Amino acid sequence: MLELKNISKSYDNFALKDIKLEISKGEYFILLGRSGAGKSQLLEIIAGLRSPDSGSIFLNGKEITREKIQNRKTGMVFQDFAIFPHLTVYENIAYALKIRHLPRKQIQAAVRRMAENVNIAHLLDRRTDDLSGGERQRVAVARTLxxxxxxxxxxxxxxxxxxTLRDEVRRLLRKINSMGMTMLHVTHDYGEAIRLADRVGVIHNGRIIQTGIPDEVFSKPVNKFVARFAGVRNFFSVKISPEEGRHVAVSGKLKYKLPEGDYPENGLMIIESDAINLSLKEQKDSDNCIKGIVRELNRAESAYEVFIDAGDLFHVLVSNKDFERLSLNQEQTVFLFFSADKLKVI
Incomplete structure (x- = not known):
């Protein structure tokens, strides 16, 4: 469907570097990256608003790298919507068809059909500056479609x-995708990827560093940057060695029992914050049980963030129920425990 081959583009103090990407027909692909990572610049190159310095773009097997914007069969929805405030909803949606000199009845039918598809048929006579953000987003999507x-x-x-309107827009995007539309969506929001994507990619400093289905990318990040994007807060540089028939990871004075597998001699060990359990007593039957001191307590949206100094500093998410049961306080001594299979080494 869409294939990018070795796309590179230099800007004043930034560059897209050797971008390779394939998106299948009907797929919802989300490209994640921080502000300045190159997400929007890559969309502009695909849309034809900018030309790459090198590389090729193919759509449905046809090279479109130097194709004019109007001949590309791509549609772009801009972050700020880019709709015309002085025109009505109808006139905004019809604009691209009018400049192509299509017959008036054909334009009317197409606009009506698209407005009904995105649930804004009742707004066609309204000016866009009177609309909510969610309604303007629907106009922008309809004008593109x-x-x-x-x-x-x-x-x-x-x-x-x-x-408050984001769930409504997500439902709209899912509906459009379910009708067979291929979608490339760029964002900095990890939650959007989890809710919408068939596959995701992570872009950093102008390079795509990992792609795959969301569960695969976020459960097996290739490096610390991707892990941080997935919300992982616990990273420890470790040395790994065999001990008593299994591998252990050593960080300072601490040893962690790892799941079975092949490991490098050195790596970055990660564990998710909600995979760590807390107890006031030592849990001798657990693969890993570490004594620590509570250094900080913060109320989160539906839990508590607890920072525990155990030699390594751990970030732990504790449910409201467990927080009350343990009666946690600063400077309190606790035990962290977790099974070996909760640890990953990258």
Whole structure:
């Protein structure tokens, strides 16, 4: 469907470097990256707003690297919507069809059909400056879809939407994708990837560093940057060696029992914050049980963040129920325990 081959582009103080990416027909692909990682620049190159310095772009087997924007069969929804405030909803959606000089009745039918698809038919006579953020997003999507693109490019589609309206926009995007539309959506929001993507990619400093299905990428990050994007807070540099028939990871004075597998001599060990259990008593039957001192307690959205100094500093998410049961306080001595299979080494 969409294939990028070795796309590179230099800017004043930044560069996209050797981007390779394939997206299948009907797929919902999300590209994750921090601000300045190169997400929007890559969309602009695919859409034809900028030209790459080198590399090739193919859509449905046809090279479009130097193709004019209007001939690319790509549709782009901009972060700020880029709709015309002085025009009505109807006029915004119809704009791209009018400049192609399509018959008036054909334009009317296409606009009506698309407005109904995205649930804004009742707004067609309204000016866009009177609309909510979610409604303006629907207008922007309808204006893009009405040109019958082969792929939609979405630049941070939730960024200008109130939190209360984001579920509504997610439902719209899922609906469009379920109709067979291929979608490339760029964002900095890990949660959007979990909720929407068939596959994800992570871009950092102008390079795509990992792609795969969300569970695969976020459970097996290739490096610390991807792990941080997945919300992992516990990273420890370790030396790994065999001991008593299994591998152990050593960090300072601490030893961790690892699951069975092949390991390098040195690596980065990670454990998710909600995989760590707390007790006031030593848990001798656990693979790993470590004594520590509570250094900080913070209330989170539906739990507590607890920072525990055990030689390594651990970030632990504790449920409200367990927090009350343990009666946790600062400077309290606790035991962290977790099974070996909760540890990963990258």
């Amino acid at each position: 009405v040109t019958s693109p082969d792929i939609i490019l979405l630049d941070e589609p939730m960024a200008s939407i109130d939190t």
